[in-house]
Amino acid sequence: MGTKAQLTQNRSRVRRDELLAAAIELFAEGGSRAITHRAVAARAGLPPASTTYYFETIDDLIREALGAHVEQWTTDLTTLTNVEFEADVSIDDAAAFVTAVFAARGPEVAALELSIYLAAARVPELRDNAAEALGALETLAVAMLERVGVEDGAVLAAAIVALIAGTALRRQSGQYPERTEALLLSSAIRDLVAAHVLGAETVDRTLAELRKAKA
Amino acid sequence: MGTKAQLTQNRSRVRRDELLAAAIELFAEGGSRAITHRAVAARAGLPPASTTYYFETIDDLIREALGAHVEQWTTDLTTLTNVEFEADVSIDDAAAFVTAVFAARGPEVAALELSIYLAAARVPELRDNAAEALGALETLAVAMLERVGVEDGAVLAAAIVALIAGTALRRQSGQYPERTEALLLSSAIRDLVAAHVLGAETVDRTLAELRKAKA
DNA sequence: GATAAACTGGTACGAACGTATGGAACCGGG
DNA sequence: CCCGGTTCCATACGTTCGTACCAGTTTATC
Numbered sequence: 001m002g003t004k005a006q007l008t009q010n011r012s013r014v015r016r017d018e019l020l021a022a023a024i025e026l027f028a029e030g031g032s033r034a035i036t037h038r039a040v041a042a043r044a045g046l047p048p049a050s051t052t053y054y055f056e057t058i059d060d061l062i063r064e065a066l067g068a069h070v071e072q073w074t075t076d077l078t079t080l081t082n083v084e085f086e087a088d089v090s091i092d093d094a095a096a097f098v099t100a101v102f103a104a105r106g107p108e109v110a111a112l113e114l115s116i117y118l119a120a121a122r123v124p125e126l127r128d129n130a131a132e133a134l135g136a137l138e139t140l141a142v143a144m145l146e147r148v149g150v151e152d153g154a155v156l157a158a159a160i161v162a163l164i165a166g167t168a169l170r171r172q173s174g175q176y177p178e179r180t181e182a183l184l185l186s187s188a189i190r191d192l193v194a195a196h197v198l199g200a201e202t203v204d205r206t207l208a209e210l211r212k213a214k215a
Numbered sequence: 216m217g218t219k220a221q222l223t224q225n226r227s228r229v230r231r232d233e234l235l236a237a238a239i240e241l242f243a244e245g246g247s248r249a250i251t252h253r254a255v256a257a258r259a260g261l262p263p264a265s266t267t268y269y270f271e272t273i274d275d276l277i278r279e280a281l282g283a284h285v286e287q288w289t290t291d292l293t294t295l296t297n298v299e300f301e302a303d304v305s306i307d308d309a310a311a312f313v314t315a316v317f318a319a320r321g322p323e324v325a326a327l328e329l330s331i332y333l334a335a336a337r338v339p340e341l342r343d344n345a346a347e348a349l350g351a352l353e354t355l356a357v358a359m360l361e362r363v364g365v366e367d368g369a370v371l372a373a374a375i376v377a378l379i380a381g382t383a384l385r386r387q388s389g390q391y392p393e394r395t396e397a398l399l400l401s402s403a404i405r406d407l408v409a410a411h412v413l414g415a416e417t418v419d420r421t422l423a424e425l426r427k428a429k430a
Numbered sequence: 431g432a433t434a435a436a437c438t439g440g441t442a443c444g445a446a447c448g449t450a451t452g453g454a455a456c457c458g459g460g
Numbered sequence: 461c462c463c464g465g466t467t468c469c470a471t472a473c474g475t476t477c478g479t480a481c482c483a484g485t486t487t488a489t490c
Contacts, residue, residue, distance in 0.1 A: 005467080009457060012467060031337065032248055037448065047469045052449060091422045111336045114384065118333065121326045121387040122246065130388035149429030158391075159378070159403035166381030169329065172336040173345035176373075188374035188407065194418040195406035197425050203409040207306045210412050214364030220437080224487055227437060252478065262439040267479060431490100438485070447476065455468065460461100 005054050016054045018044045023065035028112050032119075035062050063125050070116045070129045077136035081143045089147045091193055095186040098144060102164060103182050110168045117165075137161050145193070156196045163188055220269050231269045233259045238280035243327050247334075250277050278340050285331045285344045292351035296358045304362045306408055310401040313359060317379060318397050325383045332380075352376050360408070371411045378403055 007013050022043035026034040037051040037058060044050075055061040080101065085093075102110075113133065120130035141160045145153035167185045171178070195203055222228050237258035241249040252266040252273060259265075270276040295316065317325075328348065335345035356375045360368035382400045386393070410418055 006465095009466065011457080015467090031334075032246060036446080038446080049450090049469050049471085050467095053467075053469090058448065090426055107336060111333060114329075114333055117384055117388050118326060118329055119246075120389075121322060127389050131390040134385055134388055134390050149425050155399065155402070158399050159406070162378050162381035162385055162399070162403065163374070164381065165384045166377035166379065169332050169380045169384060170349055170377055173332050173349055174335070174342050175346040175349050184370065184373050184377070187370070188377065190422065191374070191407055191410035191418060192403065193425075194413075194421045195410045197421050198409075198413075203406060206409045206412050207405065210364050210408075211305055221435090224436065226487080230437090251476080253476080264439055264441085264480090265437095268437075268439095273478065434487105434489090436485105436487070438483105440481105440483100442481080443479090445477080445479100448474095450473080451471085453469100455466105457466075458464100460463085 004056070012054075015044075015046065015050065019046065019051055019054060019061070020065045020068050023061055024069050024112070027062070027065065027115070028108060031115075032062060035065075037061075063123060066116045066119060066123075067126055067129045069112060070126075070133050073113055074129075074133045074136045077133070077140050081136070081140045085147060089144075091148045091190060092186075094144045094148050095189045095193075098141070098160075098164070098189065099182050099186040102168070102185060103178065107171050107178075111172055114165075114169055114172070134161060134165075137164065148193075150193065150196065153196070156192060159192055160189055163192070219271070227269075230259075230261060230265065234261065234266055234269060234276070235280045235283050238276055239284050239327070242277070242280065242330070243323060246330075247277060250280075252276075278338055281331045281334060281338075282341055282344045284327060285341070285348050288328055289344075289348045289351045292348070292355050296351070296355045300362060304359075306363045306405060307401075309359045309363050310404045310408075313356070313375075313379070313404065314397050314401040317383070317400060318393065322386050322393075326387055329380070329384055329387070349376060349380075352379065363408075365408065365411065368411070371407060374407055375404055378407070 005012065005016070007016065019040055023035050023040045026039055026043055035058070038048050040061065041048045041051050051058075051061060055064070116126060117130045117134070120126040138154075138157045138161045141157035142153050145151075145157060150156065163185065167181055170176070171181050176184070220227065220231070222231065234255055238250050238255045241254055241258055250273065253263050255276065256263045256266050266273075266276060270279065331341060332345045332349070335341040353369075353372045353376045356372035357368050360366075360372060365371065378400065382396055385391070386396050391399070
């Protein structure tokens with residue numbers, strides 16, 4: 001058991017990051033099966049032994065690579081949350097914005113995050129990262145809702161996050177064309193927001209009337 | 216390259232299925248990394264060489280195991296779709312039913328389907344299976360909507376499916392307690408249905424009013 | 431119940447795996 | 461600029477992997 005890397009030198013921190021990036025690439029291409037010490041080192045253009053110097057075990061490497069990636073994603077989401085808009089934002093603008101962000105990330109990239117959320121189920125160390133990323137997405141949704149005039153949008157935001165995640169997942173199966181997924185998403189968001197604005201009583205009443213109409 | 220198994224004997228079909236079941240078990244426990252010829256055979260209580268007799272390569276084994284599992288899930292969903300209800304089903308009953316089905320499948324089992332939908336992105340052979348399963352869930356949603364009096368629920372059902380899938384995914388991260396997820400899900404379903412019943416004009420008008428109120 | 435085909439399972443082999451080692455190369459603090 | 465610790469990397473070891481082999485056994489068919 002060699003002593004652990006201490007990363008006091010600049011160059012070594014860079015190399016470590018390169019290894020993590022290479023691992024993410026391989027994971028995206030071929031899943032966790034594609035991540036091996038040798039493959040990661042080769043992808044990063046480094047000698048085979050470099051991975052064992054920086055990572056205790058291969059599982060540590062995978063864990064850390066996935067964790068680092070989802071942290072970056074969390075950061076990106078936070079940045080998006082703080083983007084300044086012109087004062088006048090309609091709900092359609094907001095939905096279009098969210099949908100555009102959704103669509104801009106290709107399915108391949110989205111698959112990465114989804115994989116990480118799933119991996120979190122089996123890897124406790126990733127659970128906080130996953131929850132944080134989903135929380136950041138929720139915060140983004142809350143911010144967008146505020147911009148269009150919805151102030152108490154916490155619960156609504158959670159629903160929208162589920163909607164986005166589910167759409168991202170279905171997208172992977174290719175059941176619907178990309179364009180259709182985007183339309184479905186933004187229209188469902190609009191519906192959820194509208195129901196929220198109308199309030200619980202209106203929703204209850206509407207559903208009660210639906211029931212009566214059926215009889 | 217030995218000749219392929221032809222499965223003319225009953226015993227051999229049984230063994231093959233046992234191997235597939237063992238593979239799914241291992242996958243659920245440790246992901247695709249846990250699926251090896253030897254591990255699968257050992258789990259099924261069969262000799263190590265049995266896997267190579269029935270499956271050309273290990274990837275074929277994984278593919279087929281995941282495919283078989285999701286097909287079973289599709290069948291289950293179709294069965295649920297045809298369940299008879301007492302004539303009088305309220306939207307709350309329907310939402311509760313869907314949520315109960317959701318909750319009854321533990322997170323671990325749900326993770327399996329989610330993994331398969333994701334794997335479909337990289338494995339073309341699984342894509343049809345995945346789309347079929349999502350389609351079956353959508354059909355179930357359509358059937359439930361019809362029971363509560365919504366006739367033109369195709370698009371609405373697609374949104375609900377996304378909602379369910381996204382909730383299942385978020386559940387894996389443990390961000391919210393199980394109970395909260397269930398409440399969020401059924402309340403969001405109610406909102407979506409209500410918005411659908413109210414119609415596009417009402418939704419548009421509501422959102423327009425929200426915009427005015429903001430100014 | 432005989433026979434050809436299919437299945438079984440002990441065994442084996444090369445490749446790729448994770449991991450360890452130790453001297454050479456390198457860098458940052460003094 | 462020099463020294464001590466850090467980082468690098470060629471190499472190696474034991475393990476486990478995927479896959480192949482084939483003599484022996486069991487099965488479906490007639």
